[in-house]
Amino acid sequence: MNNKTSFALRVLKDRCTGCGLCADSCAFNAIRLVEYPEIDPYTCRLCGTCVQTCLAEALQIDTPDSASFSPKKSEGIWVLAETEGGMLASVTKELLGEAVALSEKLRCSVEAVLPGSGVAVLADELIAYGADRVHVLEHSSLASFIEENYARVVVALAGRYNPDILLVGATERGRGLAARVASMLHTGLTADCTQLEIDPESGLLHQIRPAFGGNLMAAIVTPNCRPQMASVRPGVMKAAEPDRSRKGEIVCHDLSDFEPDHRICLMDEMAANVCGDTLENSRIVIGVGRGVKNKETVVRIRQWAEQIGAVVAGSRAAVEMGLIDAHLQVGQTGHTISPDLYIAIGISGQIQHTAGLSGAKKIVAINPDRTAPIFNIADYGWSVSAEEALSELASVSL
Template sequence: MNEHTASFALQVREDQCIGCGMCADACAYGAIRMAEYPEIDPYKCRLCGSCVQACPSEALALNEPETQTQISGGTSKGIWVLAETEADGTLSAVTKELLGKAAVLAEKLHQDVEALLIGSESDAAVSSLAAYGAQRIHLAGHPSLASFIEENYARAAVQVIRECRPDILLVGATPRGRGLSARIAALLQTGLTADCTELDIDAETGLLQQIRPAFGGNLMATIATPAHRPQMASVRPGVMKAREADPALKGECIRHDLSDFKCDGRIRLLDEVLETAGGDSLGNSRIVVGVGRGVKKKETVERICQWAKRLGAAVAGSRAAVEVGLIDAHLQVGQTGQTIAPDLYIAIGISGQIQHTAGIAGAKRIIAINPDKTAPIFNVADYGWAVPVEEALPQLMAVQV
């Protein structure tokens, strides 16, 4: 038994094992290898319990994790935001948005807004957290947290959260936050609602209402976590509104002692390369031009990109456009991509299914260009032009700003 299996939920009682191998035969994931006793691979095991049921001598035991049952009014307190920073150490846009929403929730619950910043102790980030409403800022610094490694960041976050016991923890549903929030929730044995588009407090129970699209976006589900803490939700960037920064605001800064912190020994950082995508960031662009599968040709996309550059706009794409290779995956907008809220969104050749429109709900103005007059995109557009893309493009190219 090594350090990774010693605390694993599935354990072998060697004094009861008869070495029959029925547990290995019953495992559908190939997680058990028979030696003198069953050897369990914790990275393959899904804790389904099939081996426990198959063992004739009850030599396998599946330990149920301890649960946290403190509810509102108990020892858990505080609306926390897991802060995320950019490569230059400044605060990310989604963190500012979450702090704004946390302030609304905190007012309803009469609790404080707090932020957890892992790894980075950038003065700019700390000042921004206070300016955007964090009344208390928890710093978790350690040499092994200098570079982002998901497993290490999750362990550090859990160490601080177990010590301080927040009531609610909000995380940005960014490429970094999606995986990190899932690991934190698993380690804490609490619930997590991913990709929320709205948050509220139930007036009767005081529970966090975690609202997100379900069943392909055809309905909105409201989810609650009644018995475990913290209540966790990841929130799509661009759907919440950040407050105006107030440089006069100051927050209490708490540095947590992580001198005994142990990083995940399975992972070793070999190299780190900063990769920058071309063009403006979708989240920060006032104008975004969306490309759909109706554009059809790569050459047409290139012409649209040239026009967008003249407008000072960023170029995005629907999932369908990404799947056929017209647009890079990191520029996908929609339910399975980014959520944006530009001043103007120009949809070219996009049908407008709910999976895509979920990502542009925050746009102030939408212009749709599609030859199909019945396309759903016209139901959400402020202005529509029912013409083929090839016919519209020469006139668009003539538009000057």
Template sequence: MAYVDPAKNEHSLYKGVWIFAEQRERKLMPVVYELLGEARKMADKLNVEVVAVLIGDKVEHLSQDLINHGADEVLLYENKAIKNYTTEAYSKIISKMIEEKKPEIILLGATHIGRDLAPRIAARTATGLTADCTNLEIDEEDGKLLMTRPAFGGNIMATIVCPNHRPQMSTVRPGVMKKAEEDKSRSGKITKFDYALNEEEIRTKIIEIIKEAKHDVAIEEAEIIVAGGRGLAKKEGFELLERLAKKLGGVVGASRATVDSGWISQAHQVGQTGKTVRPKLYIACGISGAIQHIAGMKDSEYIVAINKNPDAAIFKVADYGIVGDLYDIIPKIIDSIDNIDELEKII
């Protein structure tokens, strides 16, 4: 008699790739489109459907956008009690969805909400969780999810599997994956989930939301980034980078060393402990090229490096390298842009 692995037999009950369609103030977060792109590829390999989990108050209008970007089904739950995110309510609702629907894979963005929510769901559903993934693949042999994330300070990449429990869960760093393309001809279904949420069970109440004034641009969305490192030598160096970024229609990025030195806010930090970006153009100014920084920007379409040290590691990943003093080079680049602008006006 052949041996039947009870765990694998039980796994056959779990099907489908889910993504958490995080929304704030009834607007989808950018990482949702990245998750849809990855989910679509996985679902096609596994021959299953992509389901987008959408939760909130009066958010049904977002459903068609999710379908246009790759979802086959939107699992919708609306309740005025969850107009704003609360850990307890969201984790209870999604855990109940998992219990009833049994998805094989669940992906969440590694945002502030995703990082708070994912471990709570994993604990409630008794499954594993791989956080801050930078690559996801389906194993060709057994169909398991291979979840890759940096480990030991970004010095190695670890690939993790969840062999004995379902669903397989992962949070994905924003800016790492390619966004799903929109196809308005796609059709899908919207399923309203029935769950009697008892407001008395929600022990944490949001009384008031006070928004902090934001002056920083979300660098994950920028197409052009001018980033500075320790080679700037001083805080004022970022003023020069800001001038170049404005000329190019981009934003300013930074290495961890400059953030730790207090030269610029953490919102600008690119790298393993900062943000992962993939702009069309990344200009690295005075950045040596530590592996932790490279991990956050190596997928940029074009990388230009400016550094005094001809042996700097950043040149190994750069498409174009300029050896020299950035305080001599960048003003010349700005002047060249000004000359082009003046020439265009004359023409």
């Protein structure tokens, strides 16, 4: 598969004098002078410096012509599949379920993009979760996640097939990858969506996410560019039950001519040992907040968590105090979780944190402040300090 794509910066060869000023002026080394300037679309940032420098006016940046845009040129809802340890990430299954629901309104196909190395064996699983077609992008340079390489193959494929909608998981990998892909495709991106809807009149995707500190929900649309891109937090949407009898098309694309980004060299890679469940799939999560004032109390909470099979997470305040690692943060700037039981210890319950608890089935709040907002959303409340509560809970196990 050819990884060259059309690019907004063009060289007007009939005007070019070959002076090389454009290449000298580029701060990103994106222009190489051969007979005419050659522009690397993956390195260029479209800053316009070369256009201003060129005395012959031989460089031009094209802007999209909204009048000539037609949504009929794009078709299909795509889900960018993410893998974890040789398995599909849970957010991919959730996005496929949502894509199927959206496709029923648009009457279009659901397609999954599966980049990586040795990942073709997962194609049938993607079909079972709702994909009508799976695009397999396998290459040795994709064995390790390097954002630039993944973006190149995804952009090349999207440029070839022109999907109407592209959905990405707002994970540690997906957030950066989605932004890079959107930039290279010259389209918009709404990050951290919590809801997706199709406008019945225009057929546009309403990309809905919290705004102004979670005080209102903003519906964002991308009317003039394609694909319409949105990243969605894990745990917000529910995956459908897999149907192993579903049939679909698997397309293995030829990446023999793919050139990875040679500016990046992977020196070493080390897997971190993670004990127990993750935040996304744990049935019980204990949240630590500012009210847990010292690490000794956090240690006691972790010991109790082991007894009941829970994972310990925290609010942004707890992360800033050094009580909880940043990758375990729950809330608007962290994870969105859907446990069967969430136990909030010393958490006040500001909207920035509770925005990540929309899927929790039961919430128990432990806080000495009876007026704390957390009690407004809790199913059960206990107005005591963390230390007092732990003295009573230490003997409780599940």
